[in-house]
Amino acid sequence: MRHRQNPTLPPAPAPAEPLVPPAGDPADQEREAGVAHLFELHYSSMLRLAVLLGADDPENVVAEAYYQIYRKWRRLRDVAAAEAYLRSTVCNLTRMRIRHLQVARRHEEKTPDETVVSAEHAALLRDDQRVLIDALQQLPPRQREALVLRHWLGLKEGEIAAAMGISGGSVKTHTARGIAALTQAMEARR
Structure with a gap:
């Protein structure tokens, strides 16, 4: 299904130039093209995967996964397996972040409900704390x-x-x- 362009809206901007111009090395150019192609094909499905796995920041998880595959592109034995590597990286990063959040939540300071604690109990507790600190x-x-x-x-x-x-x-x-x-x-x- 094709969408007609609204005549009142300006035309869509041209694709942006890459932030880092491709180096003269053919391997660098291949990596740039490969990661860009992988991004075009799989970004939305990787984002969906991170959301479904429960990532609290799925965009950052996917961005980190693309960064890791960019760094390791030359070491990939089979460029065709890059999608599987990317998927695995998204899963691992999401798992790590969920684990980190669980640990952080476990160690959050729990504040007692001030409305339940009586004034006498609070005064004694503060007094005990003062004695302990002294x-x-x-x-x-x-x-x-x-x-x-x-x-x-x-x-x-x-x-x-x-x-x-x-x-x-x-x-x-x-x-x-x-x-x-x-x-x-x-x-x-x-």
Whole structure:
């Protein structure tokens, strides 16, 4: 079905020139032409695929897939298999982004519903937090650092050891002593 052009609208713009002029190398020209042809043929179906797979930003997923195939064009053994490679890349990128979003959502700070919490409970909680922070500040620097890295940033023992420049055993010692001191300070308060 052909659409007639509306006489009141200006004619469609001419195709844009490529952003990067093709280099003199025939392999570069072949890559430019191949990716452009692949884009013309499969962009909309790749976009649909990303949407159906649940990508939150399907345009970016497809753009990244085309970028990856552009970079790896010379290493493709079979240029005819480029569509399959592109499809696989869209699937993998979508899967990675969904996984990333799930992890990010799991680690979002959950704020308590202020309307449900009583004023007394909120005051006691703030008071406990203040006491805990004061007790944390009273700890020796290594114990405080180990506890903050472990419980605030969620680092593992090896990561803490690397960040502090100490052994894993020292991390365990500083963490255990810090927890014991904080527990004692909180118990003394009650």
